[in-house]
Amino acid sequence: MYTNNKLSKAVRLAIAFGAVSATAFTASVNAAEEEEVAKVERIEVTGSRLRSTDLQGFSPVQVIDGSDIDTSSVANIQELLLKNPAFGAPAISRTNSNFSTSSAGASTVDLRNLGTARTLVLVNGRRYVTGVPGSMAVDLNTIPAQFIERIEIMTGGASAVYGSDAVAGVVNIILKKEFEGIEFDVQYGESSEGDAEETQIQFTTGVTSANGKGNVMIHGSYTDQGAVYSKDRARSAVDIASTGAYFTGLPEDMFDVTSPYYSSYAPQGRFFTGDTQYTYNSAGELVEGWSTNGSDTREANGFNRNGARTIAIPTERYLFAGRGSYEFADGWTSFIEGTYASSQTTTQLEPFPFDTESLYPNSGGQMPIEFESFVADPLNPGSYVRNVVVNPLVPQPIVDAATDTDGDGLRDIFFSRRLADVANRGNVADRDTFRVVGGVEGEITDGWYADAYFGYGQTKESQVSSGQVNVLNFRSALEVIPDGQGGYMCRDATARAQGCVPANVYGANTLSDEAVTYIAAPGLLATFASQKYAGFNLSGEVFELPAGMVGVAFGGEYREEFSRSEFDPLQQAGLNAGNAIPRTEGEFDVTEFYTEVNVPLLADMFMADQLNLRGAVRASDYSTVGSTTSWNVALDWAPIPELRFRAIRAQSVRAPNVDELYSPPSQTFPTGLTDPCVGITNASTGAVAEACRAAPGVQANIDANGSFTQNQSDAQGISGYNRGNPNLDVEKGKSWTLGFTFSPEGFLSDFDFNVDYFDIEIEDAIVSTPRQFILDQCYGGGDASLCDFITRRPTAQGANSAGSLEYIDSGVTNSGGFATEGIDFVITYGKNLEDFDLAGRFNARLSYTRLxxxxxxxxxxxxxxxxxxxxxxxxxxxxxxxxxxIGDFSISWNTTFIGHSYLDDQFLSGYDLAPESVGVGAVTYHDINLSYKPSDSYELYVGLQNAFDKEPAPIITGLPGNSTGTETDASVYDPIGRRMYAGVRMKF
Incomplete structure (x- = not known):
């Protein structure tokens, strides 16, 4: 709660500007009005290091009070922040990271849709260690919600005040400084489908010393959020896809939904022998032919991946936090604050899709089923006879149909198989985050304040993944020969000595437990990130002008960042049939100094109740990119006490993080790509057609099929490598913020109005060139050099796969740019209904952003x-x-509105569709909380999230933005549905 007194209404509004809850604002105003203390306390508000009573109008700061967090009953403050329209879709959340190879289940935020890397998250105005190694993204899972006093959100450049990463803005989480007594909160909830169970237990206690100079407070909490599986929601129970995501069609039907849209990698296997295919039916019988999704005359042979996928990752978390302070001298306080978070997340997705191309890449994926050996000729001593042995596990019809496709004189086949009898894929990740900050703060002399601090933080992750195999062992286990005793064995003697067990892949569930043990390769990941920093700040007033005192602040900070991420050797080499992800390690340090000044120009004059000019500049020296400079200039004008205008011009910088600088080539499997060559024929004209036909594989495909055709597995099997760049430089963001605060008197005195225009432009942005952009530029887009990032299959299993996309690589450069522009509107209303001869009090607040x-x-x-x-x-x-x-009862009703949205224009252009021609309708969510507080000691509450069980927008598989397994964009829309909760909160 804010404790300033004798502030004008406009200034009090500015302090609470943008608060998500009108209740918090009202509480602050009432406290200020009721307090009758002579001394005016100087405070520091996000966006400035100056301590004053009347600078809050400079920056558009929005505030979420601790009571808002209590009312929302969220387990993670990310859920509450994302309701604010200033935030874009998060890079990582519990519902969009099931397929992540690391950091699954973390919680990050993104202001203004400019990326997590451009949003700086602070705790008590200071840096917080990353929760995603290699980046600077803070995992909000590690910050205890009930330990928070308030959250201040400032959008627009703030690097001059806080340093790198504040290009889009700052989220400053301010923890409670003092607490006395005991607070206990227990809550349980679940979805209306009976899943997403959530248990929260929180405990806070504090004590003040007998002399009143010291206070110690401790917080502990436990949270258990249950899983939600794709199979348990009707929209995602069965694999579906947008036809237009993979195949060319007419505009009027290209976005029809194909259901089911199973995977062609099935647990029973699919076996290719030249032009003939074999598989096993549901009765376990070997049959010829294949039908992925089924037909009128044939059952579906494909696999339903959504049967094993997860919508919401189960997350278990323990949090401990503490703070101690002691006034060791008059006006001087030492403090120490610490946080420890331990969490465990579990991801689950379908078993690994495997084929012999991973085993025999040099032969186009052809696996031998005949093996050559030479034995002594008993009739001709000293001579040898060629002996050919057939793998005894291969069914005879497949043996009979097999041919020699690689020219070695031995028959071979190609097969694909989902490794369901090995295990589902997924990982169990244990993360630990520790942070401690200590320092001193106080008033040097009248009006001059100083603080100094030192902080250390670290995040460690230990992850064990399942469902993958050792490629080398698997190859040995597949090469089987008779053992001469009526059985069979691995062909390679060395492999046999190392425990090789033959692997039978012909049919579902045919791998023995011993074979699984031999070929399985659980993956391991260990990450570590650390942050060290020390700094000081000094602020005060230097001299007086006719309009008031000139305020200054200056300070400095030194910071070291280190990050390491290391998978097991098989994963690093790509020998576990998964992505090849090398070890990443790097560090940097930075020394920074800043100064900030506020100059009062006019005061107490006609049309100039206040006119102030503020400026700040920060000089930084990085061990990686050298010297950088950021600055801002702000003008604050209040023509009358009720009306206040602001204008801010800022330049912010962002230095590259460890991953962007040092990441070696790491493999990924991108989705939502459109191959420009699909549908091209020999008769097609234009730059795209010419560029496509120049690729030999594409031309071979056209010659075989009449037009370039890709099959389902090709479209789902595109891979590529991402690379860092040690030569990166900083990116620069320039922003304008123009706004006003209107807090009228008279008949509108219950209203407060806030409007801000923002315009942010980023130059030399650090970007990975989008893969769709690479494709479009390579094929007729005017930049043929980007074709070097593309690898097509020159030959494959069947004419349809020739020329299909195999790899599309992408690197990091300072070649991008971003811009965003919009208007924020915030309207607050609070009224005691006694004026209408009614009981109680009504509060409302609307935060609206027009992009x-x-x-x-x-x-x-x-x-x-x-x-x-x-x-x-x-x-x-x-x-x-x-x-x-009213009395002991209260109700809160929150409404979140997301307007009509369109599919990515780059995706639509691949189908000759105009931007904003295909989209989804607006979505509105309602949350309700009811509470009953019969005494000051305890409170009972119940609530509904997504009260009307609103279905998410249908962003289905194959469309850009789809979160795999959810059939929506789970970063934007709620994929879980209605949740109910109840709890009790006790205070003593």
Whole structure:
């Protein structure tokens, strides 16, 4: 709660500007009005290091009070922050990271749709260690929600005040400084489907010393959030896909839903012998032919991947936090604060899709089923006879149909199989985050304040994954020969000596437990990130002008960042049939100094109740990119006490993180790509057609099929490598913020109005060139050099796969640009209903953002890639909270609105469709909380999240933005559905 007194209403509003809850604002105002203390306390508000009573109008700061967190009953503050329209879709959350190879289940935030890396998260105005090694992203799972006093959100550049990463803005989480007594909170909830069980237990206690100079507070909490599986939601129980995601069709039907849309990698296997295919039916019988999704005359042979996928990752978390302070001298306090978080997340997805191309890449994936040996000729001593042995596990019809396709004189086959009898894929990750900060703060002399601090933080992750295999062992286990005693054995003697067990892949569930033990390769990941920093700040007033005192602040900080991520040797080499992900390690340090000044120009004059000019500049020296400079200039004008205007011009910088600098080539499997060559024929004209036919594989495909054709497995099997760049430089963001605060008197005195225009442009942005952009530029887009990043299959199993995309690589460069522009509206209303002869009090607050423009530029000179209005960046978003209190009862009703959104324009252009021609409708969510507080000691509460069980927008598999397994964009829309909860909160 804010404790300033004798502030004008406009200044009090600025302090609470943008608060998500009107209740918090009202509580602050009432406290200020009731307090009758002579001394005016100087405070520091996010966006400035100056301590003053009247600078809050400079920056558009939005505030979430601790009571808002209590009312929302969220287990993770990410859930509450994302309701604010200033935030875009998060890079990582519990519902969009099931397929992540690391950091699954972490919680990050993204202001203004400019990326997590451009949003700086602070705790008590200081840095917080990353929860995602290699980046600077803070995992909000590690910050105890009930230990938070308030959260201040400032959008727009703030690097001059806080340093790198504050290009889009700052989220400053302010923890409680003092607590006395005991607070205990227990809550349980679950979804209306009977899953997503959630248990929260929280405990806070504090004590003040007898002399009143010291206080110690301790917090502990336990949270257990249960899983939600794809199979348990009707929309995602069965694999489906947008036809247009993989096949060319007419515009009127290209986005029809194909259901089922099973995978061609099935547990019973699929065996290719030249032009003939074999598989096993549901009765376990070997049959010829294949039908992935089934037909009128044949059962489906494909596999339903959604039967094993997860919508929401189960997360178990323990949190401990503490703070101690002691006033060791008059006006001087020492403090220490610490946080420890331990969490465990479990991901689950379908078994690994495996084929012999991983085993025999040099032979095009052809696996031998005949083996050559030479034995002594008993009739001709000293001579040898060629002996050919057939793998005894291969069914005779497959043996009979097999041919020699690689020219070695031995028959071979190609097979694909989902390794269901090994295990589902997934990982169990244990993360530990520790942070401690200590320092001193106080008043040097009248009006001059200082603080100094030292902090250390670290995050460790230990992950064990399942479902993958040792490629070398698997190859040995597949090469089987008779053992001469009526059985069979691995052909390689060395492998036999090392425990090789023959692997029978012909049919479902045919791998023996011993074979699984031999070929299985559980993956291991160990990560470590650390942060060390020390700094000081000094602020005060230097001299007086006619309009007031000139305020200054200056300080410095030294910071070291280190990160390491290391998979097991098989994963690093790509020998466990998964992505090849090498070890990443790097570090950097930075020394920074800043100064900030506020100059009062006019005061107490006609049309100039206040006019202030503020400026700040920060100089930084990085061990990686050298010297950087950031700055801001702000003008604050209050023509009358009720009306206040602000204008801010800022330049912010962001230095590259460890991953961007040092990441070696790491493999990924991108989705949602459109191959420009699909549908091209020998008669097609134009630059795209010519560029496509220049690729030998594409031409061979056209010659065989009449037009370039790709099959389902090809479209689902595109891979590629991402690379870092040690030569990166900083990116620079320049922003304008123009706004006003209107807090009228008279008949509108119960209203407060806030409007801010923002315009942020980022130059030399650090980007990985989008793969769709690479494809479009290579094939007729004017930049043939990008074709070097593309590898097509020159030959494959069947004519349809020739020329299909195999790899599309991407690297990190300072070649991008971003821009976003929009208007924030915040309206607050609070009224005691006694004026209407009614009981109780009503509060309401509307936060609305209109996104006017937003785009990225992949490379200099390229066309803008507009994201404003697309899924995840709706042009219209608002959050409305309404509360009513009467006696011991209160009700809160929150409404979140996400406007009509369109599919990515780059995706649509691949089908000759205009931007904003295909999209999804607006979505509105309602949350309700009821509480009863019969005494000051305890409170009972119940609530509903997504009270009307609103279905998420149908962003299905194959469409850009889809979160695999959810059939929506789970970063934007709620994939779980209605949740109910109840709890009790006790205070003593």
């Amino acid at each position: 006017l423009d937003g785009y990225s530029i992949p490379l200099p000179g390229s066309e803008k890639d507009v994201f404003a209005g697309e899924v995840g960046a709706a042009e219209d978003k608002f959050f409305l909270t309404m509360g009513y209190e």
